[in-house]
Amino acid sequence: MSTLLSIDVSRLLSALSMSLDFTTKGLTNHHRRVAYIALSLGKTMQLSPEKMHTLFCASTLHDIGAITFADKHTLASMEINSPEIHCEKGYQFLNKVPQFSDLALIIRYHHHQFQKPEPPIDKDLLQLSYLIHLADRLEILLTPAYILSQRSSALERICSLFGTYFPPEYKEPLLEIASKDSFWLDLDSIYLDKLIEDMLYSEMHMEVAPKEIREIASLFATIIDSKSRFTHRHSRLVSTTATKLATLAGFSSCDAVKIEVAGLLHDLGKLSISEAILEKNGSLSPEEYDLIKQHTYHTYHILNHIPGFSDIAEWAAYHHERLDGRGYPFCIDKTSLSTGSRIVAVADIFSALAEDRPYRLGMKKEKITEILFSSVKNNSLDKDLTYLLLERYHDFEELKSKLC
Numbered sequence: 001m002s003t004l005l006s007i008d009v010s011r012l013l014s015a016l017s018m019s020l021d022f023t024t025k026g027l028t029n030h031h032r033r034v035a036y037i038a039l040s041l042g043k044t045m046q047l048s049p050e051k052m053h054t055l056f057c058a059s060t061l062h063d064i065g066a067i068t069f070a071d072k073h074t075l076a077s078m079e080i081n082s083p084e085i086h087c088e089k090g091y092q093f094l095n096k097v098p099q100f101s102d103l104a105l106i107i108r109y110h111h112h113q114f115q116k117p118e119p120p121i122d123k124d125l126l127q128l129s130y131l132i133h134l135a136d137r138l139e140i141l142l143t144p145a146y147i148l149s150q151r152s153s154a155l156e157r158i159c160s161l162f163g164t165y166f167p168p169e170y171k172e173p174l175l176e177i178a179s180k181d182s183f184w185l186d187l188d189s190i191y192l193d194k195l196i197e198d199m200l201y202s203e204m205h206m207e208v209a210p211k212e213i214r215e216i217a218s219l220f221a222t223i224i225d226s227k228s229r230f231t232h233r234h235s236r237l238v239s240t241t242a243t244k245l246a247t248l249a250g251f252s253s254c255d256a257v258k259i260e261v262a263g264l265l266h267d268l269g270k271l272s273i274s275e276a277i278l279e280k281n282g283s284l285s286p287e288e289y290d291l292i293k294q295h296t297y298h299t300y301h302i303l304n305h306i307p308g309f310s311d312i313a314e315w316a317a318y319h320h321e322r323l324d325g326r327g328y329p330f331c332i333d334k335t336s337l338s339t340g341s342r343i344v345a346v347a348d349i350f351s352a353l354a355e356d357r358p359y360r361l362g363m364k365k366e367k368i369t370e371i372l373f374s375s376v377k378n379n380s381l382d383k384d385l386t387y388l389l390l391e392r393y394h395d396f397e398e399l400k401s402k403l404c
């Protein structure tokens with residue numbers, strides 16, 4: 001097993017921000033396009049490498065406070081009622097991560113209008129808030145129609161807002177970048193990730209260590225579990241359960257950290273599922289169950305996009321695979337399921353059974369034990385790891401009680 005190395009924070013956030021772009025229309029590129037527009041403006045305005053890096057990190061997370069599909073639908077309109085709601089929620093999320101205090105403030109004011117009294121924020125950070133606001137409003141004006149046929153109408157609408165929504169001095173940089181056909185074609189390009197990397201990574205790198213990676217994973221666990229009122233602690237319970245089980249199974253401290261991160265992010269792909277399905281009070285229809293199956297698929301590919309996360313991607317995403325190969329979505333069997341993946345699978349089922357759900361209360365020990373034994377017998381879960389959890393059941397029950 002490879003070690004968990006320090007990685008560039010912008011690469012980590014870029015991958016994780018993909019999960020924020022799921023809507024009723026599927027996976028959009030909103031955060032990436034906003035980041036590209038904002039960075040293009042910043043480059044034209046000759047921002048420092050440090051500011052460019054901060055601008056990227058803030059723009060790639062700017063709508064982190066909009067979690068449900070309904071929230072995101074509201075933000076797709078040019079005129080937003082109470083935009084400060086998702087800005088404040090994003091601020092509250094990010095402000096819990098010490099190294100993200102500046103990002104939290106930028107996002108708190110990223111819908112602030114220039115015509116209104118200046119908010120209590122450093123002028124350099126407010127500049128980045130204005131750039132994200134401008135980039136965000138330009139991006140939402142663009143439709144799936146051919147990009148070059150939209151530039152005139154989009155620019156006309158945006159230019160009418162300088163001096164009210166946006167600082168007037170930002171008009172010239174916008175017109176400069178918008179004068180190039182390539183700028184617009186970039187926004188619809190399959191090469192957009194590479195274009196952002198070329199613009200950003202030539203400027204600055206900022207590494208984050210395992211401790212910070214855990215904090216960022218915990219932040220996204222909060223986002224995931226906020227998707228439904230019935231999963232308000234699920235990711236953390238899976239993470240703590242898996243970490244304890246991994247330690248009992250003899251995992252090194254490094255691999256235990258990776259298991260912790262995998263547990264926190266194992267349901268990242270659930271941000272692609274509508275709340276109506278996640279909170280359904282009753283059995284899922286075959287069509288709804290098919291939709292549920294996509295969540296681990298997205299978890300895998302988002303996490304595997306992060307350099308150094310190959311183990312974490314597998315351990316997190318394979319939690320609905322079975323030893324007999326009849327799980328989903330990859331149909332991987334015991335010959336390919338690593339111990340890490342098996343641990344997260346056991347932790348996920350234990351946590352799901354122990355928690356309240358839309359259609360039932362959390363189960364008692366006797367019922368949980370019965371179901372786990374059955375899962376071992378039908379060749380779904382790993383026998384040794386399941387028995388290890390049951391032998392130390394009191395320890396895991398105590399972990400659960402601490403998260404209440």
